[in-house]
Amino acid sequence: MAMKQLESKSALSEKEGIPQPESFSQSALEKIVTNRKHQPSAEDLITGILKGDKVALSRAITVVESTNPAHTSKVNDIIHACLPHANNSIRIGITGVPGVGKSTFIEAFGTYLTSIGKKVAVLTVDPSSTISHGSILGDKTRMEELVKDENAFIRPAASGETLGGVARKTRETIILCEAAGFDTIIIETVGVGQSETAVHSMVDFFLLLKISGAGDELQGIKRGIMEMADSIVINKADGDNVAKAKLAKTEFNRALHLFPAKSSGWIPQVTTCSAYEKTGIDTIWKIISDYFELVKANHYFDQKRQDQNQFWMLETINEQLKSNFYNNPEIVKLLEENKLAVASNKKSPFLAALELLSSYFK
Template identity: 75%
Template structure:
């Protein structure tokens, strides 16, 4: 084949060399910074100064399943503990599609306008197949994430029961030490996660929508008994009349439940997170609750009970993790799994044998 003439249009002409897309010296500096792991004391000092980057790194550290990180994580938590417990903790739940992210953004922006510092700990569901999470709350709360007085931390639920991130309780303490006075915890949806969230917050808010059969759920116990207030979202446009009717129905249902130990009578209100209406009323109800429970000492008593509960939960979690990570147990577990599958051994006998082996090591 004849080669094209260098003077022809088919000839390749050496053009101008393109500059590097990345400044190599800057890239090296960034890589060096990332490789350098801050000490626990450095993280503590930065968190107490309100450094959000240090806060994020510390939360990543305590969420790590690497056993080597456990000691440093505990040191950070212990160092921040004296500066924690100076916030109000609000749990927010509701079925998927109720508008939790939109509500939290509108609610969070309202609180920052009042001079509050708001931290949002959002628990994202993890896929049981790929084990991945989208962690898209920062994208959905695009206004709040840009607010200087707000911090949003999405965490994957992983294999935690009910979808509450394993280290949410510790993350709350770090956020408090960082200066955030209002902590909002968003759950994945209605389910077992509510019990766990209820045990780590001061106020529990149940988000509902009208016209989706939710009114009938008002007669059910469980989630309704845990709620300190019910907020009917999307009360806008043609849905205003339905929201008002739902409010009446829920108010009637709440009278069927026994009085709470706090002395608080749960209230129902409506709002539109999209139009940002009724948000101030929600905060008024929450503020009224805190005023009552602090006066009758229920607030402090509940915090003490929660601390005890989480101590026991941590013991259970550590025992479980150490059991499954023990090298000899890991080997015996696979053998027993096959024996159980082939009906050579009952599940109960297999479990008992493994536990006895573990405690004899």
């Protein structure tokens, strides 16, 4: 008996714990749901955008980027209302390999533009992970000065599953930014190769950022990107790199002479700059201004915009057909069956694809 009492008084004995509270308060949850801010209507967003309200612009872009089919009608209403107020900006695409200093350059360039009275919208595309499908969206943190500028708007977007790394709704976002009064739209690509083609199809001027000593001056980097570029800028031309940057400029100028003349009549220019020291930025803007003076005078600017509109109509059709195909309930079932058949070599990939397409279009 004494032994049992001793055991019950032992510090090692288990004591009754304090009951844990609920993981959340039901009443608090109901209050949050009740007081949650009402989602603005399409009309509210349109009114805000046309007034230049950045909050309304951001919320409208979020709706545009949504993959929820329930938002389709709202998106169409917003785009349709904003379209008459769009197409009044210049669109500049900026690309370059990772590490070339795109974010630093865009901040220096954007800050310069706002200092001369421009309203700048920066649309950046961050690569999405193919494993987790997530994206850091850290461009705003790398543009500390520009993000605080009243005449600038920065919107990062995840590339998602879009081929080439261009956000699926970047084209529509441009329209909204133009309707909000931004006269200079800058689009930064992921810089992984194929994104350049997609961005080139939605901008007026294509700028390629390079650094000296990267080993590709004589290659002229990739021919396709070189042919698309309207200007090549050698960044990080500061400190010990000044001489190297000048040499790279000479080499790229020689490489450009090997390519056929552009249909715009423009001769691509090569220059150097230091985004870190903010030198050479005014020269780049002078090159861009000269380009627009030429292409607007010879009507290439308008023709290119028309061609781009037609291109994006066809791209939208392709995208919608693809989406409808993979979301068709019958196709979803048949697709899994055919995947197994193809994997086990019971059916060729080509025959499986033809059967799936035949089932979809029947």
